[in-house]
Amino acid sequence: MPLTALVTGANRGIGLQLVRGYAADGDSPIGTHRGSAAPQVPGVRWETLDVAEPASQAALAHTLAAHPIDLLVCNAGLYLDGGENLAGGYPPEMWAQMFATNVTGVFLTVQSLLPNLQLSAAPKIAIISSQMASHTRAPGRSYIYRSSKAAALNLGRNLATDLKPLGIAVGIYHPGWVKTEMGGESAEITAEQASAGLRARFAALRLETTGCFETWDGHPHAY
Numbered sequence: 497m498p499l500t501a502l503v504t505g506a507n508r509g510i511g512l513q514l515v516r517g518y519a520a521d522g523d524s525p526i527g528t529h530r531g532s533a534a535p536q537v538p539g540v541r542w543e544t545l546d547v548a549e550p551a552s553q554a555a556l557a558h559t560l561a562a563h564p565i566d567l568l569v570c571n572a573g574l575y576l577d578g579g580e581n582l583a584g585g586y587p588p589e590m591w592a593q594m595f596a597t598n599v600t601g602v603f604l605t606v607q608s609l610l611p612n613l614q615l616s617a618a619p620k621i622a623i624i625s626s627q628m629a630s631h632t633r634a635p636g637r638s639y640i641y642r643s644s645k646a647a648a649l650n651l652g653r654n655l656a657t658d659l660k661p662l663g664i665a666v667g668i669y670h671p672g673w674v675k676t677e678m679g680g681e682s683a684e685i686t687a688e689q690a691s692a693g694l695r696a697r698f699a700a701l702r703l704e705t706t707g708c709f710e711t712w713d714g715h716p717h718a719y
Contacts, residue, residue: 499523500616501698502565504547504605505572507534510624510671513691514569515540526565528556528572547572547601553608564615567698569622570602570648577640591640598644602651619664622698623652625709627670630717649709656707665706669697672712685712 501518505511506527512535518525519539527534528545543559546552547570574597580586602623613619628638629645649668656666671694672685693712701708709717 499566500526500564501567501569502526502528502560502609502612503569503571504528504545504601506540506542507532510687510690510694511569511571512537513687514571514695517691517695526560545572545605547605548596550604553604557608557611560609560612562615563612565609565612566616566618567620567622568606568609568613569624569698570605571624572601572605573598573624573645575638575641577638580637580639582637582639586639594640594644595647598641599647599651602648606655613664614662620698620701621652621655621659621664621666622694622701623648623666623668624671624694625649625652625668627711627717629670630709653707653709660703660706663703665701665703667697667701667705668707668709669694670709670711670717 499518501523503511503514503525506515507529511527515525515527516537519537524541525539526541526543528543530546531544534542543556544552545556574594576590576594577586580590606621613621625648626645628642629649652666652668659666672690690712693714697710697712697714711717
């Protein structure tokens, strides 16, 4: 049967490649975006969602009421602090904005779409974190992004514990250093490569492996 996968932040980058891949495979992807014009991708259903806004979450939940979701991919994220400096940068407003999207947004999305996941026979949640969340990689800078992705990793690990009795598997993933607007042109892999690897990881996720933190190409990552 076709897989219904909902991908947040799917209007560009890795998210866009994910919904394209699922559509090409004959699945039923739903992509969300924050209100700008959605890309024209055959086979993709588009819905508006600002993951950080409870009213937007409630509106999407209402639109999708009684619609089963087999896979929820929490991909939407912000990386605004790459050029900040420790002496006078990293303003509090930036911390609030990035955590609202990268952490609270993940939680709100899972919370609002939990009824839809429970309608699936084998529901899964995939949280896109980063190797920058790991304590094993601490080269400095990008403090807000690193902290928010570490929090998303911790959130995913705890959700895995609480959702396992409901039959919902949760995986957390490093998508690679990807040639996107966020990753830049000097990155190591393309969005197509990242998407193909991630979709394979999502397919392999089971309740037995819930709470895993893996790279896009299938390697366990240190927490």
